[in-house]
Amino acid sequence: MEQVTDYFGSLVFDDKTMKSKLSSDVYKSLKKTIQDGKELDISVANSVAQAMKEWAISLGATHFTHWFQPMTGITAEKHDSFISPDSDGRVIMEFKGKELVKGEPDASSFPSGGLRATCEARGYTAWDPTSYAFIKDKCLCIPTAFCSYSGEALDKKTPLLRSMQAINKQALRVLKLFGHTEVTSVKTTVGPEQEYFLIDKDAYLKRPDLIYTGRTLFGAKPPKGQELDDHYFGVIKPRVQEFMNDLNKELWKLGILAKTEHNEVAPAQHELAPIFSTTNIAADNNQLTMEIMQKVAKKHNMVCLLHEKPFKGVNGSGKHNNWSISTNTGLNLLEPGDTPIENAQFLLFLVAVIKAVDEYQDLLRISVASASNDFRLGANEAPPAIISMFVGDDLALVLDSIETGKPLASKGSNSLKIGVDVLPKLPKDATDRNRTSPFAFTGNKFEFRAVGSSESISCANIMLNTAVAEELKKFADILEKSKDFENDLHDLIKKTIIEHKRIIFNGNGYDESWVGEASKRGLLNLKSTPEALPHYLNQKNIDLFTSHEIYSLSEIKARYEIAQEHYTKVVNIEASTALDMINKYYLPSITKFSNFLIESYKNKKDLGLDITYEENTLNIISSSTANIYSLKTKLEKALEYAKTITKIEELSMYLKDNVLTIMSDVRDIIDELELIVSKEYWPFISYGDLLYSVK
Ligand code: ADP
Numbered sequence: 001m002e003q004v005t006d007y008f009g010s011l012v013f014d015d016k017t018m019k020s021k022l023s024s025d026v027y028k029s030l031k032k033t034i035q036d037g038k039e040l041d042i043s044v045a046n047s048v049a050q051a052m053k054e055w056a057i058s059l060g061a062t063h064f065t066h067w068f069q070p071m072t073g074i075t076a077e078k079h080d081s082f083i084s085p086d087s088d089g090r091v092i093m094e095f096k097g098k099e100l101v102k103g104e105p106d107a108s109s110f111p112s113g114g115l116r117a118t119c120e121a122r123g124y125t126a127w128d129p130t131s132y133a134f135i136k137d138k139c140l141c142i143p144t145a146f147c148s149y150s151g152e153a154l155d156k157k158t159p160l161l162r163s164m165q166a167i168n169k170q171a172l173r174v175l176k177l178f179g180h181t182e183v184t185s186v187k188t189t190v191g192p193e194q195e196y197f198l199i200d201k202d203a204y205l206k207r208p209d210l211i212y213t214g215r216t217l218f219g220a221k222p223p224k225g226q227e228l229d230d231h232y233f234g235v236i237k238p239r240v241q242e243f244m245n246d247l248n249k250e251l252w253k254l255g256i257l258a259k260t261e262h263n264e265v266a267p268a269q270h271e272l273a274p275i276f277s278t279t280n281i282a283a284d285n286n287q288l289t290m291e292i293m294q295k296v297a298k299k300h301n302m303v304c305l306l307h308e309k310p311f312k313g314v315n316g317s318g319k320h321n322n323w324s325i326s327t328n329t330g331l332n333l334l335e336p337g338d339t340p341i342e343n344a345q346f347l348l349f350l351v352a353v354i355k356a357v358d359e360y361q362d363l364l365r366i367s368v369a370s371a372s373n374d375f376r377l378g379a380n381e382a383p384p385a386i387i388s389m390f391v392g393d394d395l396a397l398v399l400d401s402i403e404t405g406k407p408l409a410s411k412g413s414n415s416l417k418i419g420v421d422v423l424p425k426l427p428k429d430a431t432d433r434n435r436t437s438p439f440a441f442t443g444n445k446f447e448f449r450a451v452g453s454s455e456s457i458s459c460a461n462i463m464l465n466t467a468v469a470e471e472l473k474k475f476a477d478i479l480e481k482s483k484d485f486e487n488d489l490h491d492l493i494k495k496t497i498i499e500h501k502r503i504i505f506n507g508n509g510y511d512e513s514w515v516g517e518a519s520k521r522g523l524l525n526l527k528s529t530p531e532a533l534p535h536y537l538n539q540k541n542i543d544l545f546t547s548h549e550i551y552s553l554s555e556i557k558a559r560y561e562i563a564q565e566h567y568t569k570v571v572n573i574e575a576s577t578a579l580d581m582i583n584k585y586y587l588p589s590i591t592k593f594s595n596f597l598i599e600s601y602k603n604k605k606d607l608g609l610d611i612t613y614e615e616n617t618l619n620i621i622s623s624s625t626a627n628i629y630s631l632k633t634k635l636e637k638a639l640e641y642a643k644t645i646t647k648i649e650e651l652s653m654y655l656k657d658n659v660l661t662i663m664s665d666v667r668d669i670i671d672e673l674e675l676i677v678s679k680e681y682w683p684f685i686s687y688g689d690l691l692y693s694v695k
Pocket residue numbers: 189190191192193273274275276277322323324325332430442444445
């Protein structure tokens with residue numbers, strides 16, 4: 001039988017393959033480039049390209065592409081074949097170093113937020129040698145960054161790499177203060193848990209809303225939803241199991257460490273968790289995972305829904321971004337240590353994250369803001385839109401003892417002295433976890449749970465890395481000047497706890513009272529994307545990004561514009577789809593059903609039979625039809641009016657307050673009718689038939 005170990009990573013030009021295919025000089029030189037993040041020498045690039053091409057061809061590849069992640073959030077690729085004409089009219093397979101390191105896709109139709117509007121429509125792609133090349137559909141894919149000719153980032157990878165650089169630089173300064181001169185690089189690590197829905201493809205094709213918008217715009221709650229909690233970790237259906245086996249195999253061939261899979265809370269909902277890796281690789285792999293999930297699902301005549309809220313009243317899907325910081329010597333900096341000095345270092349990194357999350361709540365919120373995630377965040381099953389942190393009771397007691405100087409119960413009489421004392425053991429038990437917190441400490445990492453299932457994880461990690469880099473920088477600035485390290489360290493940690501403890505909330509994030517409490521604490525509650533996005537341009541955020549060279553001012557503005565535009569486009573598509581469904585399907589079908597009732601009413605009346613059913617139902621349908629008609633007219637007018645709004649922030653706010661509200665109102669009426677109109681007359685497949693479509 002074929003063993004996983006035989007094919008794991010077989011389609012990746014990984015370290016092992018490089019070592020075997022490259023001469024030792026070329027290999028060493030490439031490794032050095034990767035480690036130092038320097039540009040690749042062209043002669044080395046030529047040799048690498050040659051080896052990569054031969055390897056790819058031997059595995060059936062005919063094309064190559066610079067695989068990149070434009071600001072649309074999905075990946076892009078333009079395939080070029082290896083063929084090149086030779087002198088006697090035949091072809092040879094060619095791939096040069098310069099084609100490996102740099103590409104020039106005609107990228108004018110990717111969103112640039114105005115960055116390329118003027119003189120230069122083209123951009124270029126540059127190989128990110130820290131992420132391995134791989135083969136997908138007979139194409140050698142080279143992970144690349146995408147920039148404009150003037151060097152502005154047009155993608156999600158470039159700023160992610162820059163943010164990793166920023167945290168590397170500042171963390172190294174801090175580590176030096178703790179005597180870690182042996183550490184030469186620090187990287188953030190991420191393990192993104194991916195949630196998704198699987199439904200039967202034939203069922204999917206009966207829902208234009210799913211096809212056009214990725215979510216159902218209408219649909220009454222099925223008689224059985226998730227109330228019995230019988231799906232979570234339940235037995236996986238054979239058809240889903242076959243899909244998962246196939247998916248794992250495809251991911252493993254690409255060296256993606258898909259590890260666990262299980263059913264989620266909602267019917268038809270599942271989760272895949274990979275083993276964590278370096279952040280840029282985790283981001284690349286997650287993009288690939290989403291793509292392959294959809295592809296493999298189709299092969300099994302199913303559709304994989306990645307939308308954050310495909311079904312109203314049913315749990316939505318997120319992506320838990322498990323995040324930590326590690327050194328090249330294998331140290332996890334968010335792991336509490338065994339000695340006083342290790343604990344002190346842990347506590348400093350911990351409070352850096354606490355301060356970062358508090359000061360940049362808005363950026364973290366923005367990093368997960370999208371039209372689709374708005375239906376999830378703040379609804380009762382997902383993390384609230386308020387950003388807060390969970391540290392667990394034990395760590396909370398530790399922080400409290402440092403803050404107040406009062407003794408820690410488990411430690412006897414003395415308060416915890418940083419640099420002198422050892423922390424009590426913190427339990428890493430899963431039962432201790434608070435599932436309602438958007439940002440939870442889980443023993444040796446943080447889990448940012450607000451990320452949406454369809455989103456790239458890059459944005460969340462750019463914000464997180466940069467904000468933490470900033471706090472580490474401030475800490476290093478202070479401590480590098482210190483004459484009494486232990487005392488100053490203690491004071492710094494204590495001061496940070498006092499100033500930022502408002503962000504820590506260990507209670508139930510779904511509880512109504514938290515909203516009031518959070519507001520008393522002065523925490524932000526940015527309920528929707530239009531409310532969150534303008535904070536992007538706050539001076540403190542511009543200062544953050546520009547000082548760490550993550551974004552220039554024009555890059556920030558471009559990203560802001562693109563996010564706004566994307567929101568308005570999504571809402572417009574949804575509204576048009578809803579109107580189409582109302583005009584062409586719901587109203588005519590409901591009318592047909594009422595004709596059927598009228599017919600029956602007349603016949604029964606002639607025969608002197610009871611007509612209560614017909615009469616009552618017709619009354620409801622008739623008034624509901626009038627309401628649907630009036631709301632759909634209102635929706636059409638609102639969309640017309642929206643066209644006249646020129647300021648993008650006004651437009652997105654208008655769409656949220658008006659268009660989405662009308663859509664939700666008209667949906668309520670239609671969903672109620674769905675419960676009384678005969679199935680035979682109802683134009684679309686029901687929630688029940690969708691959610692239980694995979695047998
Ligand atoms: P669970 O939350 O189900 O108990 P784990 O704690 O093992 O599972 O991990 C959940 C996710 O967090 C996995 O994707 C795992 O690889 C990832 N993870 C574990 N350690 C780290 C780390 N140091 N950095 C980033 N992600 C991590």
